[in-house]
Amino acid sequence: MDRRPGGPQAQGGAAFLLAQLGSHAARLFADRIAGLDLTPPQAGLLRMLAASPGRSQRELADDLGMPPSRFVPFADELEGRGLIERRKNPNDRRSHALHLTEKGAGLLAELREVGMAHERDICAALSFDEHRELVAMLRRVAEQQGLTPGVHPGYRSG
Amino acid sequence: MDRRPGGPQAQGGAAFLLAQLGSHAARLFADRIAGLDLTPPQAGLLRMLAASPGRSQRELADDLGMPPSRFVPFADELEGRGLIERRKNPNDRRSHALHLTEKGAGLLAELREVGMAHERDICAALSFDEHRELVAMLRRVAEQQGLTPGVHPGYRSG
DNA sequence: AGATAATCATTACATCTCGGAACGATTGTC
């Protein structure tokens, strides 16, 4: 039978495929990093701290798409595990400057390996050149849509 | 090229872009159909009922990725708004056969127009040919990943 | 300088969502 419900475009369009594949990729990634005892938002924070250390909690919370109140216990756990640390900001003593610890940097290295394996797995259907083309197109779409590179809210805490 | 300090591949890979763009597309779609007083799962159900009417709640709930217990109030509201109806299944009197009402079919037509506008918006950065290539690649990736066409659990009920 | 408003991190709280377990009705199995 023709299992193509809804209409030719509704569920076969790029927008739907992006949502479907994005959800799938995110869930798979969450499963993978669960082996490192990390959730996607936690992994996101580690990456952000490696990229630009010393930012305030408010900024980081904004980028992660969570309210500051929720960021506090979120950072507490990572600090308790010795992966990040809150330093005092000499210029503005009411804000904390978040940094990666050595242990956190070590875990981030493992995280990157998991990320590469994840990338290979998701794109297993594509040749090397096709993979390049896909990334190039997705980058253009993301830029035109005004998305900040390397940041995406909508993480699930699972 | 641009080697961002955060990591070369981690945030520029296809998997991350898919998750980022997928979340973005899903959120934008949710905003659009909010004008029709619909959430993404509700829109999904309407499409599924148009594609294959008369299915049981259990099946539909599985496809939507929600437990049957949550499906009940979910279907209740749509039935209360006169968009779907529960008919008795003569073969199996413990299951309900869900169908679209005329009103529901009318709303689905509007929904399809919104979907087309959404598709155009998301892919504004691409030419006609590029759009075709992108869809073709995404379809292959989705198929290789074992995803069912036209069905995706996952995103929030927003 | 001094008063006032704004910002940061944090806590408290009230609300909502989520999925599992239990239940009656019905159907399949042996």
Added chain:
DNA sequence: GACAATCGTTCCGAGATGTAATGATTATCT
């Protein structure tokens, strides 16, 4: 004809979520 399985449904606790209030610090304005 007894027993297990399935469907829809209700019930309930655990957990997540965002808003409002708080205390400390900083910026603004006259």
